[in-house]
Amino acid sequence: MPYVIGADLPDRPAGERFRALLDRPNILQMPGAHLGLAALLAQKQGFEALYLSGAAMSATMGLPDLGMITVEDVCFHIRQVARATGMPLLVDGDTGYGEALNVMHMVRTFEDAGAAAVHLEDQHLPKKCGHLNDKKLASVEEMAAKVAAARKARRHLYVIARTDAVASEGMEAAVDRAKRYLEAGADAIFPEALVTRDMFIEFARRMPGVKLLANMTEFGRTPFFTAAEFESMGYSMVIWPVSHLRIAAKAWEKLYAQIAAEGGTQGALDRMQTRAELYATIRYHEYEELDASLVRTIIPEGMPQNN
Ligand SMILES: C[C@](O)(C(=O)O)[C@H](CC(=O)O)C(=O)O
Ligand SMILES: [Mg+2]
Secondary structure, eight states: OOTTOGGGSOSSOHHHHHHHHHTSSSOEEEEBOOSHHHHHHHHHTTOOOEEEOHHHHHHHTTOOSSSOOOHHHHHHHHHHHHHHHOOOEEEEOTTOSSSHHHHHHHHHHHHHHTOOEEEEEOBOSSOOOTTSSOOOBOOHHHHHHHHHHHHHHOSSOEEEEEEOOHHHHHHHHHHHHHHHHHHTTOSEEEETTOOSHHHHHHHHHHSTTOEEEEEOOTTSSSOOOOHHHHHHTTOSEEEEOSHHHHHHHHHHHHHHHHHHHHSSSGGGGGGSOOHHHHHHHHTHHHHHHHHHHHHHHHSOTTSOSOO
16 A cells, blocks of 8 residues: 555554564564665565665665765665555664764664664774674673663664674674673674574574574675574574665666667566566555545546636
């Protein structure tokens, strides 16, 4: 349905709906979808929650994922995905865009935009993709203060603490950090860039009863596991953060090469969503019909529309 009809909108805050999905025993599968159109296509396949990736949002803006985007840039994406689908979204909050007060501002602004959950990471700026080398870690205390700030600001937003410590400080330290973040009020933990099945199992074994998120990004350090495998290793959430963007970028690259080589797009038609398919995805005709029905109701036929 078009999102503009008030009576059709979800009546519970997004964070509550996200928690309800996590209360079920099966792993919550969240593909990345940082654009309204992508989100609608994911929804069509039956996904119940989505992920907004900092890497995907930055790359879409032609920027590296080094913490340069702002709260408002992210809200532009949250709003369009939340409006288009009404689905709960987990949003990448990077390092919180500053210190404690910035984190509080981020939480409130994300909630207002329609987010359900956020994750915050224990890096210093310029932050990096968790699967790269030479990340600069924040101290446990700095990160715990940010988690506490997020908890104090939130009304319903689900707060996930990500630790990037495994690579530089090892499993033991990462587990200790995660425990401190839970004490500070985190609802769940995202152990970033684990590199083996044994590490995933070990981390989960050391965090009994804690909701854990697995990041199945491609071309990173984590080998491929399916959602079912992560579930059996004790994980409650899985994200495929940038996959949709990587696929789209490759498709754009091919298209531009083809136009450059052939002087037109005719040879690319079989790889395009047709106009009809696009309009069906964005419910073009439903919006048009809604508009027409209102005009019919308010302005009966035959009555002059302007005086
Ligand atoms: C999950 C992540 O934070 C993101 O921004 O999507 C990235 C993903 C990536 O760069 O592959 C990450 O740091 O893992
Ligand atoms: Mg990120």
